Amino acid sequence: MTTEGVRAELDADRQRTVAQIAALSAVIDDVVASQADVATDDEHDPEGATIAFERQRVAALLDRARDHLSALDAAAARLDAGTYGGCERCGKPIGAERQAARPAAATCISCAASSG
Numbered sequence: 001m002t003t004e005g006v007r008a009e010l011d012a013d014r015q016r017t018v019a020q021i022a023a024l025s026a027v028i029d030d031v032v033a034s035q036a037d038v039a040t041d042d043e044h045d046p047e048g049a050t051i052a053f054e055r056q057r058v059a060a061l062l063d064r065a066r067d068h069l070s071a072l073d074a075a076a077a078r079l080d081a082g083t084y085g086g087c088e089r090c091g092k093p094i095g096a097e098r099q100a101a102r103p104a105a106a107t108c109i110s111c112a113a114s115s116g
Contacts, residue, residue, distance in 0.1 A: 006103060007079060014076075092108055
């Protein structure tokens with residue numbers, strides 16, 4: 001893929017991720033607002049546990065989306081620096097298939113598998 005193609009893919013993914021962050025933030029705001037309207041006791045109210053679970057589930061999705069956005073920004077910086085496509089751990093090229101599947105990948109598949 002050309003540099004322009006990679007840039008377009010990263011930009012499109014970034015736009016989707018920013019929209020996802022906004023949507024998840026709105027969901028968290030709604031959950032917090034609904035929780036404020038009802039006097040729930042998570043320990044004794046059967047609905048309280050559900051609200052707490054939903055809040056934590058959405059918060060985890062939001063954290064994941066923010067991490068992905070950081071990875072996309074780092075990939076764009078590597079593209080600008082001319083280092084995009086090289087593994088940050090071993091220096092070998094990241095495979096074309098991996099880059100196509102995960103344009104923000106910073107490591108080759110071997111290093112990604114060995115890091116846990």
